[in-house]
Amino acid sequence: MNKILRLNTRDKNTLLRTSFLSQLGPSAMAAMLEIATVANYESRDVLFREGDHAEFFYCVLGGYVRLYRLNKDGREADIRICGPGDTFAECLLAMGDNYLYNAQAAETVTLARFDLQKVRALAEQEKDVAKTIMRCLSDHLRATMDCIANDRLQTAPQRVAHYLLTACNTDGGPASIRLPFQKSLLAGKLGLAPEALSRAFSTLRRAGVTVRGRTIQINDVTALKQI
């Protein structure tokens, strides 16, 4: 881990475009920038472990971070995959002094970090900050509930189809996607073993899905919705 205390220009601009910061008024935004620090991690670096004393909440500027839990046999399950613009550990702003899960860099990663104490204090003064935290928590709660429902209702090919449809932003006709990360990471995100993701892709071939490395071709988005 390579720590840099202040933000460089590019990181700052990325941070400002983030859904968290972009919604703030000028004074709140300045205050948040004031307390932001940047951290870089290499692939597979562990940012923190479940139960560690929590110092920061995070905003991803570049790369992907895996949030996961372990069972007592050491098996891992991903809870969330965070990419550019995502925040994590905001739960702790309202309660708790320990991280609730493990976090690991899935590749080279750049993060903005915010001291939890300072953000708590800021949320007291700046209504904007409190509101943005609320929006952020609501978004995650919604996404996490969606995840439970999908896990419980959908088979592996359906989950993959669902992911492809959200990723391609097209209503009908053909589409092409480039996966932003490794397939094993997508597998974890969807609650599958990598082998199961692979088999799901080959099931989807008959629905017009062609996979070539990280590039995925969809012949007919409408047809894929029927899965």
Added chain:
Amino acid sequence: MNKILRLNTRDKNTLLRTSFLSQLGPSAMAAMLEIATVANYESRDVLFREGDHAEFFYCVLGGYVRLYRLNKDGREADIRICGPGDTFAECLLAMGDNYLYNAQAAETVTLARFDLQKVRALAEQEKDVAKTIMRCLSDHLRATMDCIANDRLQTAPQRVAHYLLTACNTDGGPASIRLPFQKSLLAGKLGLAPEALSRAFSTLRRAGVTVRGRTIQINDVTALKQI
């Protein structure tokens, strides 16, 4: 559904002991009580459906409510079971005008309802209200992430054992629990078919768990933790 506009004394007292209201200062609490209305439902009544225009967020005063989603074949999956003191649909305070899931009374139920618009306005004025909403959202986010991790890491007997351990509040030795609702509801809460719950209980017999209707005896809590 039998609607009563104002709270009676017992409902009011129940509401005040709720984790949502009990944390408010006097003025915020009075303001919340001012906008609260009460609604009663019978078992299996549907409170609202996914996609309905959202008017209220809710606080359970008595009974249990099932929040669930449907897939396109009509199969149901529970997302959350809400009991006395729980709130639901608070997600919508920060964003969205439509309910995100279906809600159904699992038995006779008494609810406090709060007009979303009015609570949003109140959260702007009263910092306490905003803070309590944040805590509430954080709690649910945490619980929902726990749920994903448990679904992905634990087998049926492990999930049941985990539920029993959280329900009995004992560190070691024997314990006795009375389930607050039907087993089929517990099955849904744990993401299982009722038959799978039943089989999980019979697996746990060899770990010293005896089931008799809604009453569950645990010979040794410490032993159950090893499952």
Added chain:
DNA sequence: CGGCGCTTTGAGATGCCTCAAGCTTAGTGG
């Protein structure tokens, strides 16, 4: 005590996981 609804049990099917081996991709050094 009788009946209805919830729960349990059995049998069979399905879907996903694990392990192991072969293959492809991407990254590295000659």
Added chain:
DNA sequence: CCACTAAGCTTGAGGCATCTCAAAGCGCCG
């Protein structure tokens, strides 16, 4: 620029967990 290597991905085989459907058992309420 190409060959090489390591990592990631795919495929196959086998096993386990949970689901579905069906029928019998039990518990609770009138």
